Amino acid sequence: MSVATPWSADFAADLTTADPRIQRLIAAEETRNNGTVNLIASESYCPKATVEAEASILVNKNATGYPAERNVAGCQVINEIEELACARALALFGAEHANIQALSSTIANIAVLRGLLKQGDTILSLRESAGGHHSHGARYHVSGQDYKVVGFGVDEAVGAIDLEAVLKKARAERPAMIVAGSTAYPRAIDFKGLRRIADEVGALFFADIAHVAGLVVTGLHENPAPYADVVTTSTHKTFCGPRTGGLILSRKAHAAAVDDALFPGMQGAPGAHIIAGRAVLFDIVSRPGFKALMTRVLENAQHLAKAVLDTGIPLYLGGTDTHMVVADLRKLDVSEVALDRVLEEHNILCNRITLPIRDGDASRVGLRLGSNAMTIRGMDAEGLATAAQAIASIVRRPDRALDAGLAKRMRALGDAYPVPLGFLPQQAAAA
Ligand SMILES: Cc1ncc(COP(=O)(O)O)c(C=O)c1O
Known part of the structure; x- marks a missing residue:
């Protein structure tokens, strides 16, 4: 006959009861994720079934x-x-x-x-x-x-x-x-x-x-x-x-x-x-829906590339064939600036990277941007252009100080394209 195990109360408790602190932090991550424009090329959102x-x-x-x-x-x-x-x-x-x-x-x-x-x-x-x-x-x-x-x-x-x-x-x-x-x-x-x-x-x-x-x-x-x-x-x-x-x-x-x-x-x-x-x-991913998504990821990468170029910032290798767009900042003297952190303060997420050395450049700084995460969240050319213009204005601002109004607008832009419903346990419970 099965007897109650001593650990059973904790064993069966859900996260809210067993560890409300971690549960709150996961909820905070959901809020953080939604309220940012996620252009990290190595991030995406996975299907609920996985x-x-x-x-x-x-x-x-x-x-x-x-x-x-x-x-x-x-x-x-x-x-x-x-x-x-x-x-x-x-x-x-x-x-x-x-x-x-x-x-x-x-x-x-x-x-x-x-x-x-x-x-x-x-x-x-x-x-x-x-x-x-x-x-x-x-x-x-x-x-x-x-x-x-x-x-x-x-x-x-x-x-x-x-x-x-x-x-x-x-x-x-x-x-x-x-x-x-x-x-x-x-x-x-x-x-x-x-x-x-x-x-x-x-x-x-x-x-x-x-x-x-x-x-x-x-x-x-x-x-x-x-x-x-x-x-x-x-x-x-x-x-x-x-x-x-x-x-x-x-x-x-x-x-x-x-x-x-x-x-x-x-x-x-x-x-x-x-x-x-x-x-x-x-x-x-072998089903047709995924090809449609990837097609849009590529289209959005082209929109993002054009939007960056329209701000006057060149692209590493001139453009993109993939989900990835690399803004080339080597003409700007930004080697001492943690640009990715400054952008993050404005609710835009991407990676600062090091580009090849070229004669006459002021730095080796590039910004790697990706279209995959925001495409899954439903963003289109207009949203990406707004983000690209914000990036350009932040990168060019000499003092790098926080522009609270811009940070608020970027947060609202992220919130307009929430992480897909069903992925996070909190969302699933609320649905
Ligand atoms: C080309 C390439 N290979 C491997 C990796 C490492 O992947 P993982 O984080 O799964 O170790 C990365 C991660 O950025 C990558 O870009």
Whole structure:
């Protein structure tokens, strides 16, 4: 017979009763989110069903190992879920092998490097200052510490990665791997071109599509899976899933090496609930509604780009092919200013980034803006133009002092486009 467990009162209490302080803070986050114009290119809002899958009994399951060989009992259900998640990922990208266990996209990237390279091998990757990610071999990051890392950049006159220069460096350095992926590179990446270079020098080609995955699965950005040896992605950003977790897609020939590098090489048990959330996501994004959303994200990025240009501020690489727009402030002497914080005081959220050095510039400052979050919240060209004009006026104001009237107007602009109903527990309860 079941007896009452001593912990049962706390165990069954909902958040409001168990921890009203955290509950209030979550509600405060909802208010903060609504009252800001969210132009953070790496943020989006995930579908309710993905959150439901994550906040399920699966959060308790230890599923150490892969479906074919778990180190723990009771994995029949999670095996089915993980196999479904991988099958859906393979169908979405047309890839040969999927691993959905990485606890972040950064971890996924390290697993790829450790699985496919030897210590001391050379990596040729897009420089962070040109828009690459630090997990592609930055000197201060673990991904850069075991390898010789050579960077490639962009040709600003052409407005794209300088493939000629990549080819020259590849011939000179004979890298074991070429890595390309964007954190702040707003143009489409020519994956086929990079594959050709990798083939010429006998290198592996690794594409990180963390930012553009949602565009890739809807056919709005080239899919590197047919060309690359390995592809990784996070599942938030334009993929619009919950944060946490990475997906690795690889050729069959690399599957065992990458899988082993991740588990048992780096991680313990995966998050069974995270895997379930991704399985749901991969199905939802394969439906026509998601393509319609991504199409609007791209249209809005063009509106945002034009609106920034209309203020007289130039764009890094001249424009965008993605959800990302980078305002180029290198002509302004703003290197000492925490511009992202000043913008945040005015209820506009974005990232300050460092752009490549150019002769005659006053700084290396750029502002990375993204259209994905506000598109999900229903913003159109007019709202984005209002935000762009506010950004320009704040950036140009010499004293950087708070303009309380502008901050209020931006708060009202955010509030006019609330976070989608159903995502946050508080909203669901109130609905
Ligand atoms: C290209 C790229 N790869 C990887 C990552 C890391 O993703 P995660 O936060 O899941 O580790 C990012 C994050 O910004 C990114 O832009």
